[in-house]
Amino acid sequence: MRLKLPNGFHTKVGFRLTAWYSGMFILSSLIFSTVSYLSVFSTLRDNRDVIKATLSQYRQRVEESGVEKLGQPGHSRRTSFFTRIVTPKNETLFLSNPQLWDKFEFATQPIAGLDGQWHVYTSKRDSALLEVASVRLTNGDLLQVGRSIQARDEVLEHFRDTLLATVIPMVFIGLAGGAFLAFRALRPVRNLTVVTRSIIETSRFDARVPDNRAHDELSDLVTLFNLMLEKIETLVRGMKDALDNVAHDLRTPIMRLRVIAEEALRPSNDDTIRREALADCLEETERVTVMLDTLMDISEAETGAMKLKLEDVELCAVINEVMTLCNYAAEAKGVTVTVKAAPGFYLRADAFRLRQVFSNLVDNAIKYTPEGGRVEIETLKNNDEALLIVRDSGIGIPIGEIKRIWERLYRGDKSRSQRGLGLGLSLVKAVVEAHRGYVDVKSDSQTGSIFSLHLPLASKA
Amino acid sequence: MRVLLVEDDKKLASYIEKGLKEAGFAVDRAEQGDEGLRLVLGSLYDVAIVDVMLPQLDGLTLIDRMRARKVLTPVLILSAKRSVDDRVRGLQTGGDDYLTKPFSFAELLARIQALIRRANHESEPTCLIVGELSIDLLRREVIRSGTKIDLQPREFALLEYLMRNDGRVVSKTMIVEHVWGYGFDPLTNIVDVVISRLRNKVDRDFDQKLIHTFRGVGYALKAS
Numbered sequence: 001m002r003l004k005l006p007n008g009f010h011t012k013v014g015f016r017l018t019a020w021y022s023g024m025f026i027l028s029s030l031i032f033s034t035v036s037y038l039s040v041f042s043t044l045r046d047n048r049d050v051i052k053a054t055l056s057q058y059r060q061r062v063e064e065s066g067v068e069k070l071g072q073p074g075h076s077r078r079t080s081f082f083t084r085i086v087t088p089k090n091e092t093l094f095l096s097n098p099q100l101w102d103k104f105e106f107a108t109q110p111i112a113g114l115d116g117q118w119h120v121y122t123s124k125r126d127s128a129l130l131e132v133a134s135v136r137l138t139n140g141d142l143l144q145v146g147r148s149i150q151a152r153d154e155v156l157e158h159f160r161d162t163l164l165a166t167v168i169p170m171v172f173i174g175l176a177g178g179a180f181l182a183f184r185a186l187r188p189v190r191n192l193t194v195v196t197r198s199i200i201e202t203s204r205f206d207a208r209v210p211d212n213r214a215h216d217e218l219s220d221l222v223t224l225f226n227l228m229l230e231k232i233e234t235l236v237r238g239m240k241d242a243l244d245n246v247a248h249d250l251r252t253p254i255m256r257l258r259v260i261a262e263e264a265l266r267p268s269n270d271d272t273i274r275r276e277a278l279a280d281c282l283e284e285t286e287r288v289t290v291m292l293d294t295l296m297d298i299s300e301a302e303t304g305a306m307k308l309k310l311e312d313v314e315l316c317a318v319i320n321e322v323m324t325l326c327n328y329a330a331e332a333k334g335v336t337v338t339v340k341a342a343p344g345f346y347l348r349a350d351a352f353r354l355r356q357v358f359s360n361l362v363d364n365a366i367k368y369t370p371e372g373g374r375v376e377i378e379t380l381k382n383n384d385e386a387l388l389i390v391r392d393s394g395i396g397i398p399i400g401e402i403k404r405i406w407e408r409l410y411r412g413d414k415s416r417s418q419r420g421l422g423l424g425l426s427l428v429k430a431v432v433e434a435h436r437g438y439v440d441v442k443s444d445s446q447t448g449s450i451f452s453l454h455l456p457l458a459s460k461a
Numbered sequence: 462m463r464v465l466l467v468e469d470d471k472k473l474a475s476y477i478e479k480g481l482k483e484a485g486f487a488v489d490r491a492e493q494g495d496e497g498l499r500l501v502l503g504s505l506y507d508v509a510i511v512d513v514m515l516p517q518l519d520g521l522t523l524i525d526r527m528r529a530r531k532v533l534t535p536v537l538i539l540s541a542k543r544s545v546d547d548r549v550r551g552l553q554t555g556g557d558d559y560l561t562k563p564f565s566f567a568e569l570l571a572r573i574q575a576l577i578r579r580a581n582h583e584s585e586p587t588c589l590i591v592g593e594l595s596i597d598l599l600r601r602e603v604i605r606s607g608t609k610i611d612l613q614p615r616e617f618a619l620l621e622y623l624m625r626n627d628g629r630v631v632s633k634t635m636i637v638e639h640v641w642g643y644g645f646d647p648l649t650n651i652v653d654v655v656i657s658r659l660r661n662k663v664d665r666d667f668d669q670k671l672i673h674t675f676r677g678v679g680y681a682l683k684a685s
Contacts, residue, residue: 280676281677282678283677284677285563293543307544307546309545325641325651328615328655328658329650329651329654331654332657332658352545
């Protein structure tokens with residue numbers, strides 16, 4: 001059987017997972033970056049408030065204690081602050097860190113109209129910027145406090161650059177992470193695909209999907225899939241064995257047919273011998289048919305392929321039905337059969353199959369009990385199972401053979417002289433086990449054999 | 462009597478045809494289902510023998526279609542499937558009897574004749590007589606040469622069945638079906654046992670034996 005396999009369908013789920021993961025990752029990273037940029041930006045915007053606060057603080061100090069109180073150049077640890085006091089004639093009385101601010105060449109810058117205003121000085125030498133707030137002191141001098149805003153812009157610019165520089169790796173990491181996660185998450189699915197494909201291509205059911213035992217949904221799926229494979233494998237193997245057995249078992253009777261036919265065709269034979277041979281052939285075909293039917297029943301019961309029409313069946317009623325058949329055989333053989341069956345034991349079973357099982361078992365017991373002997377049939381209830389016991393006063397089964405009596409076509413030394421196919425007990429065992437029961441046998445050459453069938457009772461009983 | 466035989470196995474079909482012609486039937490043969498359907502719709506047959514596995518149109522569909530066209534010809538289904546389910550399905554589709562392969566020709570013939578008798582509503586006899594043996598079906602009495610013979614119910618049923626078949630051979634399967642009903646195991650040699658008991662009661666004390674064994678085929682009850 002060849003099936004056309006679809007190709008490449010598995011990449012779609014992987015791709016979608018990757019895309020979703022990367023998308024979400026990149027989007028959240030972008031949101032995070034934007035928020036932090038805005039927050040840094042607003043922090044730096046607070047520059048003016050700091051300058052203003054410092055200005056009013058210095059002003060108070062200068063008004064109260066004079067310029068000296070601002071101390072020597074570099075009086076403050078906050079060297080990044082620019083502080084200057086200038087006369088109305090544009091003479092600088094005080095300048096913090098002159099070497100830092102000289103480049104703005106204040107002498108050439110007019111000071112008119114600066115009082116209470118923000119002003120930005122531009123350096124002639126480089127691109128440095130200085131943002132300054134000014135206030136007029138009571139003596140007419142101008143107090144200026146400021147800060148380089150180049151630093152702020154630089155920070156922001158740097159931050160922006162850093163963010164931009166991280167965007168590309170971020171996208172890359174997002175894609176790679178997404179692909180990796182999709183790859184990992186879909187690994188069980190991929191394994192499943194590989195194993196299924198190999199089974200379809202090779203028809204070998206012994207492959208199993210590796211289980212990562214993660215106890216997640218996919219792991220459950222894998223476990224169930226493997227269990228299903230196991231079940232299929234058992235069934236297929238059972239079927240194959242059954243087929244082999246049937247083919248093997250049929251060879252002997254077919255061989256016999258051939259021999260009889262060849263014998264009949266010998267030129268020296270007269271008509272009577274030929275007629276006999278043909279009748280032998282007919283009898284042999286009948287045997288083969290019965291044998292084939294029984295072998296199929298056994299195989300079906302053993303592999304679980306037997307269709308059981310389950311209903312609530314009363315054990316006692318089935319036994320009585322079977323006895324209407326078996327009594328004839330018992331009478332013909334001169335064997336007394338007694339039945340001690342209590343009514344009211346209900347089994348969940350296929351009535352036809354139960355009859356088949358019981359009649360085989362009882363027929364068997366009668367067959368191996370000599371004339372004048374007894375066969376006792378008894379039913380018992382043991383917890384949730386019904387027990388059917390068939391006790392005979394027969395020839396017994398040698399210890400060496402007792403394990404083999406359930407094998408198909410096995411016939412013990414003593415049983416070879418009896419009619420039969422050697423399939424009855426195999427059928428009994430297979431059908432009882434198909435009903436979730438089991439069989440047991442005890443035997444003694446002095447007292448005979450005891451066969452017991454254990455069958456689960458129906459729940460209402 | 463006209464018989465339609467729809468069977469795709471040439472060897473088996475020609476063998477059955479030959480046997481039926483010897484038994485006095487006119488036989489039409491079809492190897493494919495659609496051909497069989499055309500024939501059965503085209504002319505009147507007393508009985509049709511239809512195999513289940515057929516090319517073109519399977520046997521059950523054939524029966525279904527012919528019943529849909531109100532063709533009431535009795536149908537005997539031949540099948541290689543022996544399960545009770547298959548049998549029930551065949552009879553529910555509109556088949557009148559079901560015969561599992563391999564079968565003996567004697568059994569096929571007996572079943573066909575039974576179908577024809579049933580279809581013609583032959584009146585039920587109340588008394589059957591073969592030679593010097595007679596049974597009264599109403600009083601359930603068996604008399605041979607003026608001597609009353611006591612039979613158990615199953616023995617009586619078996620004798621009645623043999624006598625109704627009027628000298629034709631009936632197989633063990635047919636006997637089990639009629640005397641015990643379906644669903645009994647063929648492994649038991651029950652039929653042999655009951656036949657031998659019947660022989661003891663009916664034939665033992667007489668020179669002329671009525672019950673005959675046909676090895677590998679079955680049993681018949683006849684005077685000669």
